[in-house]
Amino acid sequence: MASTLPLARLGIVGGGQLARMMAPACSAHQVQLTILDPEPDSPAGQFAHAQIEGALHDSESLAALCRVSDVVTFDLEDIGADILMTLADQGMTMVPSPEVVKLIQNKQVQKQHYQAHGIATAPFMPLALDATFETVEAFGLPCVQKACVGGYDGRGVHIIRNRTDWDRRLMTESFIEAFVSGGMELAVMVARNAHGEMAAYDPVEMVVDPDLNLLDYLLAPARVPAETVEAAQALAKATVASFNSPGLYGVELFLTAEGDLWVNEVAPRAHNSGHHTIEACVTSQFENQLRACLNLPLGDTALRGAAVMMNLVGEPDYEGPPVIEGLDVLLADADCHLHLYGKSLCRPGRKMGHITWVGSDREAVIARALAQRDRIKIRGAESL
Ligand SMILES: Nc1ncnc2c1ncn2[C@@H]1O[C@H](COP(=O)(O)OP(=O)(O)O)[C@@H](O)[C@H]1O
Numbered sequence: 001m002a003s004t005l006p007l008a009r010l011g012i013v014g015g016g017q018l019a020r021m022m023a024p025a026c027s028a029h030q031v032q033l034t035i036l037d038p039e040p041d042s043p044a045g046q047f048a049h050a051q052i053e054g055a056l057h058d059s060e061s062l063a064a065l066c067r068v069s070d071v072v073t074f075d076l077e078d079i080g081a082d083i084l085m086t087l088a089d090q091g092m093t094m095v096p097s098p099e100v101v102k103l104i105q106n107k108q109v110q111k112q113h114y115q116a117h118g119i120a121t122a123p124f125m126p127l128a129l130d131a132t133f134e135t136v137e138a139f140g141l142p143c144v145q146k147a148c149v150g151g152y153d154g155r156g157v158h159i160i161r162n163r164t165d166w167d168r169r170l171m172t173e174s175f176i177e178a179f180v181s182g183g184m185e186l187a188v189m190v191a192r193n194a195h196g197e198m199a200a201y202d203p204v205e206m207v208v209d210p211d212l213n214l215l216d217y218l219l220a221p222a223r224v225p226a227e228t229v230e231a232a233q234a235l236a237k238a239t240v241a242s243f244n245s246p247g248l249y250g251v252e253l254f255l256t257a258e259g260d261l262w263v264n265e266v267a268p269r270a271h272n273s274g275h276h277t278i279e280a281c282v283t284s285q286f287e288n289q290l291r292a293c294l295n296l297p298l299g300d301t302a303l304r305g306a307a308v309m310m311n312l313v314g315e316p317d318y319e320g321p322p323v324i325e326g327l328d329v330l331l332a333d334a335d336c337h338l339h340l341y342g343k344s345l346c347r348p349g350r351k352m353g354h355i356t357w358v359g360s361d362r363e364a365v366i367a368r369a370l371a372q373r374d375r376i377k378i379r380g381a382e383s384l
């Protein structure tokens with residue numbers, strides 16, 4: 001196989017941390033990276049060959065990115081999918097296809113797609129804006145109300161257990177779905193190239209803090225039996241195959257208390273639950289995203305050991321230029337890896353970076369991560 005260098009000119013719509021973490025794979029493979037982002041000097045723009053400053057829903061900005069790219073990919077879903085579909089019709093290669101992004105942008109359409117393709121997902125029902133409490137009671141409580149569009153990181157998701165929760169419902173186009181209780185949340189990253197070749201990573205487990213009921217950390221591999229690993233990978237691959245488009249996909253799954261696997265939602269891009277793959281897997285999710293974009297053979301997804309990944313988010317009560325505390329703690333552990341995202345402003349709860357701990361023994365890695373994490377903080381320089 002003879003390839004002319006640079007291998008390709010890759011354009012990414014969105015210059016956040018996901019695009020930023022693709023830059024090392026682009027650099028290693030001599031791929032010229034251009035970022036489109038409205039924010040000057042975006043996290044990814046800082047490491048790209050070039051950044052175009054422009055809105056992600058703006059036809060002129062998106063066309064400008066296409067003019068300097070051989071392939072275009074995405075680092076988020078909130079983009080002008082219709083404009084991108086027109087640009088794809090004019091001959092621009094996009095991975096994944098903007099049709100898939102458009103389908104995924106609307107969670108209800110996404111769920112209907114799974115239903116139509118025989119992909120297991122939690123039972124759901126559209127919720128009319130004038131629906132009454134009796135409607136959700138008849139559906140079954142507790143249930144989860146989800147905004148069709150615009151939700152992320154738990155925004156746009158509302159649990160309804162009783163009439164009080166109903167009174168606080170989301171006043172937007174939405175649907176309700178069965179509440180999954182007593183199960184586990186898993187995620188499987190899957191890469192697919194244009195030849196249809198697919199590679200699935202081992203399922204990752206979202207470990208929830210039982211007191212706070214919040215995501216505590218991500219654990220790889222998940223604590224599930226080998227049959228569940230296989231079933232989760234098979235379901236994730238079937239889901240990705242249903243989209244009929246190359247790309248890298250993050251498939252979020254529920255493992256119910258009864259042992260069933262249901263697809264929750266899919267991200268058509270690199271995903272938070274694949275960050276550990278940088279150090280813990282033979283090929284990172286970002287390199288496989290690049291390989292999928294360029295239709296190259298996919299890399300080995302095998303785990304080298306166990307990993308714990310935690311997001312590093314802005315501490316409450318502070319805002320401003322970021323200050324990191326406890327860097328020395330991290331640097332003293334050779335199997336602890338820090339990734340900062342280059343965001344110039346730290347706000348409470350904002351994702352500023354992540355940390356991955358790796359090792360051969362899962363329980364030992366968890367213990368190390370839990371022992372170190374309280375000594376590492378990121379916050380804004382000014383108190384609020
Ligand atoms: N049907 C459900 N049953 C129980 N928990 C749910 C359900 N749907 C979502 N959740 C919880 O809410 C979180 C966010 O929901 P999700 O649909 O993944 O939205 P987001 O786009 O914010 O990630 C999930 O990771 C899960 O913890």
Ligand SMILES: [Mg+2]
Pocket residue numbers: 252265
């Ligand atoms: Mg989700």
